Amino acid sequence: MGNAALPARVVGVVGPSGVGKDTVMEAMAAARADVVLARRVITRAAGAGGENSIGATDAEFDALVAEGSFALWWAAHGLRYGVPRKALQQAGARIVLVNLSRGVLDQARAAFEDFAVLSLTADVQTLAQRLAARGRESEAEIAARLARAGVSRPAGEDVVEVANDGALAATVAAALEALQPVRA
Template identity: 55%
Template sequence: MTGRLFVVVGASGAGKDTLIAGAMAADPRLHWARRVITRPAVAGGEPYEGVTVAEFQARQARGEFALDWEAHGLSYGVPRGELAGLVAGRNVVMNGSRGALARARAVFPDLVVIHITLPLSVLAERLSLRGREDRAEIAKRLLRAGQPLPAGLRVVEVANDATPEVGVARLLQAIRG
């Protein structure tokens, strides 16, 4: 029996990390694939391994990543070992990028995309409150949030427009299908 790969996507500020962390706490049978990212490990958010660009490129050249992509000026990679549980029947959840979905589907044809959604007004408020982007950057993020996902994917929409507990319950329901 093989497990299923769930790739969670959504706008920055949609609450992906919060929902994934809640799902992991509620169901220890799930595995959260830890990504390697070219940003300092102290930047916060999801648990990830922060590396330099040179280290990322060296690991990429050695073929250490099952998936890798570029987004927002950073490099992201999912080490092969993080997805090893799939063969043993374990479901794996990873924080993904809409720009990498076609490539992910080519490597994992049975993946399920979980698209975290919320009203743009709520997203704008969350982005403003976290204080990492200026108004122009927030406007760009809101524009990207409205773009459709690539066609031909199995997509489950999960609304994160209520409390974190409700969002986690919805994510778990999507995973358990």
């Protein structure tokens, strides 16, 4: 049976602010044609915050929920996030990467048959530098994010932890190998 017949594995990418989730996800998709990104619907302007998301008003989001358009949705940080079902059904995809909140991992495990967690980590100094470079938050907001960075790391047999402190290529290679090792 060829690869096209296999369902895509959904990988929830999690980690603290500044760890580089979007950067790593984009680099993984660029490295392999069968790895794709699921664009989330977020109740904020499209592209706000650096992520290539689909913006929605609260009313639009409510309508999408009512229509059953989301495979998974949740609220966090005053916003609502949804993973469109159609984003998980992309042609040629073996792995679909989704930026998730750590708080919805159990929901994701229940929603997706073949699910794994890519937990990205970085040391506090790296996170602080990246958050400061973004220029989106005050020093107090950065300090609060850093205080939460090491809290509630995901656990479970489906969790793959990869450090993103060094070269992006090394992080991508480690993540791809851990998620789908080469089989002899």
